[in-house]
Amino acid sequence: MKKNDENQNNDSGMTRRVYKKASLDDTVVNVRKDPSDDFDLLSDDGMMDYVPGVDDVDHFDFDEKDIEHYRKVNEQEAAERDRRRKQRALEKQRAAQKQQCETKKSDEQPQGKRQNKQAAKAAADEVPVKKTNTKKKKRRRRKDEETDIDDIELRRELSEKKRTNKEIMRITYVMMLLFFGMIGYFIYFDGVTSKEVINNPHNSRLAKMADSVVRGEILSADGEVLAESIKDDNGNYYRYYPYGCTFAHVVGTSDVNKSGVELTADYNLITSDIQPVEKIINEIRGQKNPADNVVTTLNANLQQVAHDTLGDREGAVVAIEPSTGKVLAMISKPDYDPNSLVDNYQDIISDENSKVLLNQSTQGLFVPGSIFKMVTSLAYLRSGGDPDNYSYYCDGSISLQSDSGDSYIKCYDGEEHGQVDLLESFAESCNASFANLGLSISVDKMNEVANSLLFNQTLPTKFTTAKSQFSLSNTDSQWQIGATAIGQGNTVISPIHAAMLVSAIANGGTLMKPYVIDSVQSTEGSVIEQYESENYGTLMSASESSQLTKMMKAVVEEGTGYKLSGKNYSVAGKTGTAEVVGRGNNAWFVGFAPADDPKIAICVLVEDAGTASSEAVPIAGEILDAYLNN
Ligand SMILES: [Zn+2]
Incomplete structure (x- = not known):
């Protein structure tokens, strides 16, 4: 219109x-x-x-x-x-x-020929009038049609415009989406992925970066140099580890079998953050820029004591600060001297059974034995069990139905513990009582509690760990259920996981994620990155942790961990002597001290050993002394 x-x-x-x-x-x-x-x-x-x-x-x-x-x-x-x-x-x-x-x-109009004729005549008479009307009509119709055509054209034009506008908007939205997506990806890549990509050992850019700088130092929390780059007589740099094998697995190596902190912090150790002017001066002089240093959470003295105390025995030690998750010490034996690994590497890897390069603290999985009674106790509490009203008479063993008839679960050395409550069963590590206790807990509850304590899953750590395993089925025999309750069965656990469990108990049920790298600093001393402790969440309630602490204190005061009593600090812990087919026992001690104000949580594992109290407990004592009496 x-x-x-x-x-x-x-x-x-x-x-x-x-x-x-x-x-x-x-x-x-x-x-x-x-x-x-x-x-x-x-x-x-x-x-x-x-x-x-x-x-x-x-x-x-x-x-x-x-x-x-x-x-x-x-x-x-x-x-x-x-x-x-x-x-x-x-x-x-x-x-x-x-x-x-x-x-x-x-x-x-009437029917019939005559009438039709008349009508035709009349119609013929009316022709002139009709003609005038028809002309008018035609004109009007033409006008209407023109109007209609105009309308139609206008509508078509409008609808085309609308369609075009819609298409333009659609394209605009798509372009905007792509644009923001790209910006988002760049931010994500820069913040998160870039380091991972660059830190990938297969990335050839790493080699170029490494060549252009002097690899940074790795330091202990107390400033000791754990790894450094030294210039030889020909002007080439080589990696030197002043502590030899003491920090072998946790610090790792860089020239061959890149591992430990050398691997985790590789990017930082080949990135220089010195002043740009200094960089330019070094480049003009043809000198390499010094890359950043990595400061760990490790306590050099504690690591040394743990390393020396474990001696030639195979096993592992992990020490954690419960309130922060800082890893204070991490030992794995057998170990190697990282200064000579390049020369010995082929010999080591040619032995298929060698555990030398394996960090047993994080990658090893072991039968837990009686340290698992912490998990069974928690399952008992969560099943509504009353810790003050449990009672059992131990005559040195319990007879349970197995797949091949009746079988016995014995207390260590067949010792008769007599009438015991839950605290005594735990402190004396009575197997018969705990097998009995395990049978009172549903299989589903045992699985639920084990999973809630991080079995069968990746541990929340920044370094790689093996998954601890727990499985119990409703079709399992009574003997199998009893054996699982005392930490035999099919259960295996890593030393770092065991240390995390006691660390959470020490910290009122809250687990702090364990970490080894504390900060990255330029050689001029400015902090490039500072890693804060991270709260994983609660593994158990405060009252559950309090109940377990009470039982763990009894272990030291009157039970299998008595060698740790009488010190100037109190210890809460649990021993474990796990039978291993084909070799000696796994001797364990897990615990924390001081019991009422925990500063350190530890896990000591000695493989192919006698009993926990004779082998693991004394090592734990020396480590705790080194940390708390220093
Ligand atoms: Zn017993």
Whole structure:
């Protein structure tokens, strides 16, 4: 319609435009002058012909005369439009009446030849009149058709415009999505992935980076150098480990079998963050830039004591600060001298059974024996068991049905513990009592508790660890359930996991994630990265941890860990002597001290050993002394 109007009257269209430019801004003027004076801003189809910007309006300067003039013009137009509308309506009405009359006439026509002839004659008489009507009709129809065509074209045009707009918007959205996605990826890549990608040993960029710098030092928490780069007589740098095998697995090596901190912090150890000016000066001089140093959480003295005390025996030691998760010491035996690993590497890997390169603290899995009684006790508590009302009479063994008839589970050395409650069963490590206790707990509950204590899953650490395993099925025999309850069965655990469990008990049930790298510093001493301790969550409630602590204190005060009593600090712990097929026992001690204000949680494992109290407990004592009496 709008298009039609403009076609019909270009001049008035022009006038209207100017007028509307004025009226849009001047509606204020309008209202002020006479609120009832309603300017017609819209064309017939109710659409605004022209919508000017405010700047446009500023160019027009209208006075009262102009407004009066435009009002008159507008009124004339309105009157004209009104007149045409009325005329069209009248024409329509006439046409409708006419049609009605014709329909009536044809309905009233009589049947028969004579009547038909008459009608034909009458019709012939009427031809001139009819002709006039037909012409008018045709004109009107043509006009209507033209209007319709215009309408259709306009609609088509609009719908095409809409479609095009939609497509443009769709493309815009897609482009925006891609753009923001790309920005997001760059941020993620820069913040998270880039280091992982660069730190990937297969990345050739690492080798180039390593060549351009002097590899940084690895330091203990107390500032001892654990790994450094030294220039030889030919001007080439080589890696030197001042402590030899003491830190072998935890610090690792870089020239061959890249492992430990050397692997985890590889990127930092080949990235130099010294002042740019210094960098340029070094480059001009043809000197390599010194890469950043990595400061660990390790206590050099504690590590040395743990290493020396374990001596030539195979096994592992892990010490953690319970309130932070800082790893204070980590030993794995057998070990190697990282200074000569390059020379001995082929010999070591040619022996398939060699455990020399394996960090047993994190990667080794061992039968836990009686240290697992901590888990069984927790399952008993969570099954609604009352720790103060448990009672059992131990005659040195318990007979249980196995897949091959009745079998016995014996207490160590067949010792008869007599009437015992839960505390005594735990402190004396009574196997018969704990097998009995295990049978009172549902298999589902045992699985649930073991899983809640991180069995069968990846441990929350920044270094890789083996998954501890626990499984018990409803089809298992009574003997199997009893054996599992005392830490035999199919259960295996890593020393780091055992240390984490006692660390959580020491910390009121909350586990802090263990970590070894404390910070990264430039050689000029500025801190590049500082790692904070991270809370993993609660492994048990405060009351559960309190109950277990009470039982673990009894182990030292009156049970199998008595060798740790009488010190100037109290110890809470649990011993374990696990039978291993084909070799000596796994002797364990796990615990923390001081019992009421824990500063250190430890796990000591001696493989191919006698009993826990004779071999693991004394080592634990020396380590605790070294840390708490220093
Ligand atoms: Zn017993």
